Amino acid sequence: MEKLFEISKTQKKLLSIYLRGDSKFWLGYILNYTSETIDLQHFSTLGKSDGIIVIKTYNIERVEFTNDYTRSFDHLIQNSQLLETQTVQELESSLINEWPMNVLKQFLEKEKLISLEVNDTLETGFVRETGDDCVIIHSIGTLGEDNGLACYRIADINSIQVDTQRQRKAELLYRWRKEKNKLRQN
Template sequence: MIFQQIFERSKNNQELISIVRYRDDNTFWCGYILDYNDLIIKLQHFTKYGKKDGIIVAKLSDIERVDFNDDYTKAMQVVIDYSLELEKENNSELDLSDDDHWDFTILKQLEGSKNEICSIEINGSTYYTGYVLEVSENW
């Protein structure tokens, strides 16, 4: 059975696979095989955020399709690999100003920083988002 070859590869290499069950076209499981036999699999499941989400035990007869080495599993591997980095919070150290030029003061603090993305609302409807590279006195 071709599933067994995929399961063995996933188990040995902790290679991600996606499993779709019969009658369940809208959802799937993503993870790697911890163990399997002729009747069932044991899958280390991951959330879409790259966090371990428990163990799933499923009957082989319920599995309609197994995807591997596709765009989704490749993208999920990146998310898993960098989940701790993505999880780190960036604590902002912006000092608030109560003068009439508070907006200039805040932008000046962000000037040149590649650690924080700024979003600026102009005229109540247009937004500009990105890094603040430079702030001029007559902005």
Template sequence: MSESILFEILKKSKENKEIIGIWKYNDDDGFWAGYVKDYNEELVTIQHFTKYGKSDGIIIERIENIKSVDFDDDYAKAMQCLIDYSSELDKDEKFELNLNDDEEWQTGILKQLEGTDRIARLEINGSDYFSGFITKLSESDLILHCVGKMGEDEGTVIYRIEDVTAVRVNDIENRKRVMLFKWRKASL
């Protein structure tokens, strides 16, 4: 009988340093992204990476605890981009925002972001968060070109300015989204 498909995938990941995702049984948080450093019939060692593409140590897991392995998918390709350019995420380019003293603080902040390549994370009504580029602003509402966690173009949406309760600009999560968004655009 031929070698199991699982071992074929582990071998390919080890030989080519291909990113895979490993899911464990009975562990909703048990997903790891990385490449295989070594394996045998009982164990696998994985060079783990954070969601920002940073090396995050080696994980040793029993083969029998592996529920499934994701490979050659969009997530793996996006993770490879993050790994290749992870040092770029560390660069926090200066971007100054001017605060105003009026009651419509949101408008003053959002105007400074309108039409720029700066991605913002907007808190809407104190509980929902959306990241994207502010493409247009009126006196009462705004258009946000939404960008997903892995840089996916999630289309545009309109929000009322008064519903914006907080704004985050240029944090590492948003820098990651911009990097992957540009990578996806360049890949088209």
């Protein structure tokens, strides 16, 4: 592992560090290390510096690097300032009886992510079509993955979230992935 730690330290390569007996992990790059401990510059889920974590090397179960997750976060960290500015400041007024449709129609075919709270889950995507009783969204994952089209019943929508940092993160990574795929195809 020392070789990985050295690469992470000198090249600021991101690592995901999993500890024994824990399903969670720390994401960051190595600041310093010894045979007994590492000092990890930790990053939040929004790509911001989030303190230094000192970890006993004995407790490390595995280290992941240069995978989809760390590459996505590398891009996010480099562009995290783009998540700070809320671009939607106000919505057109929505009538009580028609609130879901009025809000959804404002984002129909616009390239702006929204999230629907449906049955205690948050579904994020671009609004592609609205009907009398359903909405079709182009679903996007938290790391910008294209999850295809999904249809939701209007009656099941509890809330609609617009322009949150979580959505701006997903949108940034979605556009990055889309651009990467274009370059691969050329």
